[in-house]
Amino acid sequence: MxxxxxxxxxxxxxxxxxxxxxxxxxxxxxxxxxxxxxxxxxxxxxxxxxxxxxxxxxxxxxxxxxxxxxxxxxxxxxxxxxxxxxxxxxxxxxxxxxxxxxxxxxxxxxxxxxxxxxxxxxxxxxxxxxxxxxxxxxxxxxEVTVTGQAALIEEKVDRLVYNADKDITAKGGDATDILRKVPLLTVDLDGNVSLRGSSNIRVLINNKPSTIVASSVADALKQIPADQIKTVEVITSPSAKYDAEGSGGIINIITKKNSLQGLNLNVDSGVGNRGSMLSLNGSYRKGKAGFTIGGFGRAMYNTITKTNLDQTSQVNGVTTLTRQSGDGTSNGLFGQYNLGFDYDLAKNQTLTAGVRYGVRNMLSQQDLVTRLFTNGTPGASSNRDVDTKNLSGTVDANVDYLHTFKPQQEWSVSTLYSRNDLTNNFDADLLNGSGALTGRQQNLNKNVNQEFTLQTDYQTPIRKNQLIEFGAKGIIRQVNSDYRYLLAGPTGEFTTEKNGTQGALLYHQNIAAAYSSYTYTTKKRYTLKGGLRYEHTFIDASTEQDGTLGIGNYGVLVPSVNASKTFKGTTLKLGYNRRIQRPGLQQLNPNFNTANPQNITIGNPSLRPELTNNFELGVSKTIKKTFINATFFGRSTNNAITQVRQPSDTLVGAIVTTYQNIGRQYTYGTNTFANVAVTSKINVGIFLNVFYTSLTGQTTNADGVSESLTNTGFNVGGGSFASAQFSNGWGAQAFGFMQGSQVQLQGTQGGFGFYTVGVKKDFKSKKGSVGIAAENFLSNRFNIHTVLNSPQFNQVNDVYLYNRGVRLTFTYKIGKMTMDAPRKKAKSVNNDDVKSDGGGQAPAGGSSSGGGTPRQ
CATH class of the missing domain: 2.60.40.10 (Immunoglobulins)
Known part of the structure; x- marks a missing residue:
């Protein structure tokens, strides 16, 4: 179909x-x-x-x-x-x-x-x-089939739409494989996503958020099967209708739906040297009622990582050199299961309900060998075997109602309840130079995110070429995080270290919002869309150790303006919007994570939100069989939430990473891509992203002295893709990209590359297909070289990823269906509002701090 x-x-x-x-x-x-x-x-x-x-x-x-x-x-x-x-x-x-x-x-x-x-x-x-x-x-x-891919990329007044349902190489993969190919986006080898160099983005699934995404964007993408994705919308200039959160923009992943009558069952499977998957999705519709049920499971294995770390720190006149090497493996099980129901109450009224459960079990093991040199004098080496558990279970339940009065006039009410139980623990065995066990450590970190959302929206046309929208939304959110750091000898029970880190974070965040937007289209193809949104955030936060944090409430007025003009095959777009970025739990969580004692992470519960002004100017044109788009953008952020590193004043040679509102960040750049329909069945595309970043702020060093930090530089990335459809159901596709080094406040994070090719054969009945895809097959490993520095420390970190892979895929459709006229379904809640940890490369040997973000 x-x-x-x-x-x-x-x-x-x-x-x-x-x-x-x-x-x-x-x-x-x-x-x-x-x-x-x-x-x-x-x-x-x-x-x-x-x-x-x-x-x-x-x-x-x-x-x-x-x-x-x-x-x-x-x-x-x-x-x-x-x-x-x-x-x-x-x-x-x-x-x-x-x-x-x-x-x-x-x-x-x-x-x-x-x-x-x-x-x-x-x-x-x-x-x-x-x-x-x-x-x-x-x-x-x-028979009415668009064989060419002229519509592979679509432009609308406030977003870019990438049609992903023709991707051959993604069969058996996940959403990460799709997002790597979307113009404007960058996905690193760990699955962390950024838009125009900013990782402060919101990821929605079918126009609504999920605590699956909130806990970790990278892990959430692994739970979404690639072959179930229909389109990916990159909303670079969100209108007032969207939550004010997400300074970089919004990514909306639309999964495949249908309005078929009858029974349908899709079976998708894949097996490879680094991962396997199985997906079963069924639907039944008869008359006014429809049901969907689905399940997706993905196993990851043979994921090998090697690290080398050299870092120098200076504290109280003592210079410590740390040299560390690590060998690690990770295995993961991801699953997502859903049950949906929709019912046509009347010809113009629809009720929709659904429950979705997501599960993530990531197990990592790493052997670390560390040697310290104090003022040039070598010390004894130590070994450390670390087992990390990152587990979560997420439930989303929604009930939505839509009343359509006439074309474009509609009213909707949406509700959503979400809960995410997240565990991020590690166990470490401490060994001496000869391999004898000398002690053990444990870090236990349990987090619970809960929220309830009520939202209503109304839109109506005014005359023939105008549309007005307005609505209101309330979010009640609570985050709990409990953490303990325990020690034990080679044998015996674990006990709390004297003056050790333990406690709890209780974080209440309630949001009240209202918006209005107006769209005007002229007969000469000018389109103007403007809006205003106000959000007020009520915060009550406390920790077990420090009591009430006194962060205080805050309100923000968020304007947005988007304009476009089309003439002679050329479209010009101009946009401005203001965004707010609230800190996520990984920035707030005060858990002292020492999975690698030389690279420690700890959150900052006192973080304030950051405010960003975005400007963009875009031009796109179709020249015969070629579609070209170029966008020029600027971004200015106040109170930017950024990772800050400094030497520890208690652990010799250690570097502590935390988060601070450092000051200002400016980014200017351009995104360019072109898509060429060589023939009706062969397409070739190329894209290039170039932007300049400047970060400036104040921080406090280990000696308690305030210092100014500034870093600037260019970030360059690009790639190409090609696809072809042949006779007898054969098809092929290839994709590759390179991402240069990323500028950070205290240095640069290393670049990376990725490429994949695939071939697919459809069965003659069109009910199934088999395929094979391979990625990074020309090299055994890829090195991410990161250099960080300040007056107090210098760090060089090499992470070697062994990600050569190949997979076989199989898909089959069962059921006889008839087409029913599509009807609008009730809209769903769309929370797109908290900041993730930024998706930076984890320090060698270290796991990310426990916890997830408090709901998007």
Missing amino acids: KSNAILIATTLLAASLLTPAKAQFPGMGGATQSKALPGTAGDQSPKGNAKLTGSVIDSTQAKAVEFASVALINKATGKTVDGTVADEKGKFVLSKLVAGEYRMLVTFVGFRNKMIDNVVLTNGQALDLGVIKLSSSIKTLE
Whole structure:
């Protein structure tokens, strides 16, 4: 079955060729209006006094086909002279028609085209064609196929849309494999995502957040099967309708849905040398009710990492050199299971409910060998075997209601409850130089994130070319984090270290928000979308050791303006918005994580939010078979939340990483990409990202002295992709990219690369396929070289990743389906509001601090 996106795009393209121009709201997905705008072909047609009416229904269910396209064609010339769209009851009216002989074409996605010949009109006649029955046609839909990928990338007034459902190499993979290929995005080898160099982004799934994503974006992406992703929306300039959080922008992952009647079951599987997966997704729909059930499991294994670390620190006149090497492996099990239900209360009212459960079990093991040199004098070496557990279980439950009054006029109410139980522990065995066990350590960190959200939205058109939207939202959020650091000898029970770190963080964060936005489209294809949003955050935070933190409440007014103009195949876009970035739990969590005692992480519960102003100017143009886009952007951030490192004043040679509101960060750059349809079945693309970053702020060193920090530099990355479709169901695809070093406040993080190729063969029945994909197969390992420094320390860290891989994939579809006219489903809650840890490369041997972010 072809994706609904391609079917709808194809039908609308056909209708646009057969009907006069209609008033639309570009970029908003609104329904076409039934009257032609002044100056269109509809107004230039001769006017008469004849009238034509009728209604369109589904031949199998005797239900109205809402918004079916109707085109009236002059029988002599073969040209379209008028057209309209049926209303929600399937009825249509064409008036002021000239007498003559015509044919009428009725079309809608999922149905065979209906041509009515010998429509004869006389002056003053009111001709009623009665009921016109459309029959569903799977065959017709399969024949109307866009074989080229001109729509691989779509641009709207506030976002870029990447159509991912044709990806061959992603079969058997996860969402990380898809996002690596989306222009504007960068995904490192650990799965951490950034947009235009900023990791302060929100990731949504089907327009709504999840605590699965909140705890770790990188881990959440591993739970989403790649072949279930339909599109990825990169919202670089979010409108007022979206939460104010996410200074870099929003990524919205849309999974595949359908409006099929009957029973359907999809089986997807893959096996490789570094991972395997199995996915079962089923749906059943009969009449007004629909059910979906699905499960996805992915196992990761044979993931090997080697590290080398050289770091020098100076504390109280003593210089300590640390030399460390590590060998590690990791294994993981990821799963996501969902149950959904939707019911049409009436023709214009829909109720949707769903429950989703996500599970993550990541187990890592690392052997560290450390040697210290004090003022040039070598000390004894030590060994450390560390086992890390990163476990989570997440539940999301939603109930949503949508009432559609007429095209583009709708009201929705959405609710969402989420809970995430997260465990991040480590056990360490301490060994001397000869390998004898001398002691043991434990860090226990248990976190619980809970929240409830209530949201309502209303939109309505004003005249033919204007739309107004407004709504309100409330979020009640609570985060609990308990942590303990324990010690033991070679044998015996674990006990709390005297003056050791233990305690709890209790963090209440409630948000009240309201917004309004306005969209205006002119007949000369100018589009303006402006809005204003206000959010007030109420915080009550305390720790067991320090009591109430006294962070205080704060409010923020968030304006947004987006404008676009299309002329002669060229689209210009201009955007401005202000964003707020609240700290996430990994920044707040005061757990003292010493999985690697030479690289320690600890959160800062007193962090304040950061505020960002974003500007962008974009231009895109289609030149024959080539689509080109270039965007120039600027970003200014106050109170930027950044990782800050300094030598420990208690542990010799150790570097402590924490988070601070350092001051200001400026980023300026450009994103450029081009897509060439070499033939209708071969596409080639190339993209380049270049931006300049400047970070400036104040921090306090280990001696308690305030110092100024500044770092600047360029970040460069780029890549290319190619895909081809051959006869007999064969297809091939290749992709590769390189990312240069990333500027940080105290140095640079090393760059990385990735490439993959794949081949797929569809079965003759089109119900299944087999494929093979390989990645990074030309080299045994990849080195990420990171250099960090300040007046008090210098660190060189090499991480060697062994990620050569190959996998076989198999997919099969079971069930006989019929197409039903698609209906709008109730909208879901869309929390996109807290900051992740930034996705930086973890220090050698260290695991990230316990906890996840408090809900997005």
